[in-house]
Amino acid sequence: EDKVVQSPLSLVVHEGDTVTLNCSYEVTNFRSLLWYKQEKKAPTFLFMLTSSGIEKKSGRLSSILDKKELFSILNITATQTGDSAIYLCAVEVNTNAGKSTFGDGTTLTVKP
Amino acid sequence: EAQVTQNPRYLITVTGKKLTVTCSQNMNHEYMSWYRQDPGLGLRQIYYSMNVEVTDKGDVPEGYKVSRKEKRNFPLILESPSPNQTSLYFCASSQGAGGYTFGSGTRLTVV
Numbered sequence: 473e474d475k476v477v478q479s480p481l482s483l484v485v486h487e488g489d490t491v492t493l494n495c496s497y498e499v500t501n502f503r504s505l506l507w508y509k510q511e512k513k514a515p516t517f518l519f520m521l522t523s524s525g526i527e528k529k530s531g532r533l534s535s536i537l538d539k540k541e542l543f544s545i546l547n548i549t550a551t552q553t554g555d556s557a558i559y560l561c562a563v564e565v566n567t568n569a570g571k572s573t574f575g576d577g578t579t580l581t582v583k584p
Numbered sequence: 585e586a587q588v589t590q591n592p593r594y595l596i597t598v599t600g601k602k603l604t605v606t607c608s609q610n611m612n613h614e615y616m617s618w619y620r621q622d623p624g625l626g627l628r629q630i631y632y633s634m635n636v637e638v639t640d641k642g643d644v645p646e647g648y649k650v651s652r653k654e655k656r657n658f659p660l661i662l663e664s665p666s667p668n669q670t671s672l673y674f675c676a677s678s679q680g681a682g683g684y685t686f687g688s689g690t691r692l693t694v695v
Contacts, residue, residue, distance in 0.1 A: 478626075506683050514674060515627070517683030560626060569680065570615045570632040571642060577626045 474499040476563050478575035486583050489551050493578045495561030496543040503569075505544050507535055508560040510577070515560055518546070551582045586611045590675050590687035597665055597694055605660045605690050607675030613685075615678040616658040617642070618650065620671040621689075627674065633658055665694040 475498045485491055497505065504522045508515035519528040524539035532551075537544045548555055558577040565571060588609045597603055609616065617632040619642075629642030633652040647669055649661040658677075662669060670693050676684035 481624075504681075508683070514686035514688055515684075517685070520681070520683055562627075570617065570634045570640070570678075572617070572629055572632075572684075573643070574619075574627040574629075576624060 474563065474565065474573040476561055476573050476575035478559075478561050478578050480578060481576065482579040482581070484581045484583065485551055487552055489582075490547065490549045491551060491580060493546040493548075493559050493561075493580070494543060495546070495575055497561075497563045497573075498542065499563050499565050499573065501566045502539065503564045503566045505537055506562045506564070506572075507544075507546050508562065510558040510560055511556075518559075548580075551580075553582050553584055556580060556582045586685070588675055588677050588685055588687035590673075590690050592690060593688065594691050595693070597692070599666055599694055600664050603662050603665060603692075605662075605673060605675075605692070607658045607660065607687060608656050609658075609677040609685070610656065611677060611679070611685065612655065613677035613679050614655070615680055615684075616652065617676045617678075617684065618648070618658070618660045619674045619676065620644065620669075621674065622671050630660070630673075665692075667694050670694050 479494045507518040519535045521537035527536045535546045560577045561575045618630040619627040631650040633639040673690045675687040678684045
């Protein structure tokens with residue numbers, strides 16, 4: 473059974489802090505790992521990672537994948553209150569295109 | 585505007601009364617999927633579809649049905665809803681690479 477574990481489950485920081493969110497996975501025939509941000513409504517796509525060691529970056533957010541150790545991290549630098557959200561990690565596999573397994577998410581709260 | 589549209593946004597129903605949640609996308613995406621989200625449990629995939637007439641079970645398919653007769657539509661059917669299907673439901677679509685685009689969600693309460 474495919475498994476995705478995120479840590480920590482929740483995190484409270486102050487504006488300006490840097491945070492690191494973790495996602496580890498156990499799947500058969502890995503294809504890609506995706507990060508999403510969920511505020512009050514639907515998740516929105518952040519990054520897709522398929523290759524090990526290649527950093528994806530968008531503004532203050534960055535993410536990297538380690539396929540040997542089976543994990544990914546999402547970094548947010550200089551956090552702002554608008555970064556408060558649930559961050560979701562999901563994994564897709566090659567054998568069942570379209571099937572995705574999500575972790576339980578990390579709830580990030582950024583205080584002013 | 586590229587989007588995934590779900591209806592209704594909110595629904596309260598009684599146990600056993602069949603219901604359908606509609607989902608439509610205007611991006612010509614091949615992949616579509618239904619998820620449910622419960623507190624502390626992230627998103628769990630119910631069913632997904634790789635193209636017209638091609639569907640498969642996700643991790644929690646029991647009590648649900650889907651159909652994909654047209655590329656743009658992917659309705660979720662609850663033949664006999666039960667209280668344990670009270671949840672927040674999301675429909676999503678994808679080109680196959682680059683992540684899913686999600687609808688705004690349907691909050692379903694079964695009493």
